[in-house]
Amino acid sequence: xxxxxxxxxxxxxxxxxxxxxxxxxxxxxxxxxxxxxxxxxxxxxxxxxxxxxxxxxxxxxxxxxxxxxxxxxxxxxxxxxxxxxxxxxxxxxxxxxxxxxxxxxxxxxxxxxxxxxxxxxxxxxxxxxxxxxxxxxxxxxxxxxxxxxxxxxxxxxxxxxxxxxxxxxxxxxxxxxxxxxxxxxxxxxxxxxxxxxxxxxxxx
Numbered sequence: 232x233x234x235x236x237x238x239x240x241x242x243x244x245x246x247x248x249x250x251x252x253x254x255x256x257x258x259x260x261x262x263x264x265x266x267x268x269x270x271x272x273x274x275x276x277x278x279x280x281x282x283x284x285x286x287x288x289x290x291x292x293x294x295x296x297x298x299x300x301x302x303x304x305x306x307x308x309x310x311x312x313x314x315x316x317x318x319x320x321x322x323x324x325x326x327x328x329x330x331x332x333x334x335x336x337x338x339x340x341x342x343x344x345x346x347x348x349x350x351x352x353x354x355x356x357x358x359x360x361x362x363x364x365x366x367x368x369x370x371x372x373x374x375x376x377x378x379x380x381x382x383x384x385x386x387x388x389x390x391x392x393x394x395x396x397x398x399x400x401x402x403x404x405x406x407x408x409x410x411x412x413x414x415x416x417x418x419x420x421x422x423x424x425x426x427x428x429x430x431x432x433x434x435x
Contacts, residue, residue, distance in 0.1 A: 234259040278311050286310060298362055305358055305366070308332050312370055320374045332366050333358065338386050344379055346371070349386035360389065 237255045238246055245251055275285040283303055289310040290297060297306045312331040316324055322339050325348060329337040333353040340347055348371065350363070358366075368383050375381055393403060 237262075278307070278314065281307060281310075298365060300359070300362060302358075305362065308358075309366060309370075312366075316370060316374065320371075324374075325371065328370050329367055332370070333363050341379070346375060346379055346381050348381070348383045350383070351386050360385075 234255060237259055238252075241251055271282055274280040274282055281289070283306075286303065286306050289295070290306065293310065293313050295306075295309055295313060297309060301309070308331055312328045315331055316328045318324065325339045325346075326336045329335070329348065329350060333350060334357065335351045335353040337351055338347075338349040348367065350367070353363070355363075364383050368381065371381055371383070396406075
């Protein structure tokens, strides 16, 4: 792109002179690098598009130690979750942190000095279940008071549990009855609880 533009700046009578072509050959690649630098600066100005170098800076400033298995996208989301999770901890903040790290929300409530967080189904092709729970637990553990415990689990039955506990589709139907029960068999207790209880506590 820059090569053609630079060549057009010369009068036509000298455009094809070898010396001028050599000048362009020596300079246009530097303009290409400058363009890449501009794109990188713009990307680093926003959390959603920042490059790895900028992510490393944020991790250092925020005291984040990424998992060895974390991808660039995982690390970017960890930084965003830490920043978005500032302030008083309540159901809204917990949902924001969870949604940032998994792409989906959660059910959360407090009972018997424990904050329960149950994750809604999310796309595990982007981040593994194990890494998600580890990251969420790490972020929330930084914010909860010392007198409260934290329990992070699933608000649904994972396929690994279905495979482990049932040897046929007949067994699955006999145990759960409906597909809704198969998927959300662990949410009955959560539905009976008043999740607004968490907002009555100052947890920040």
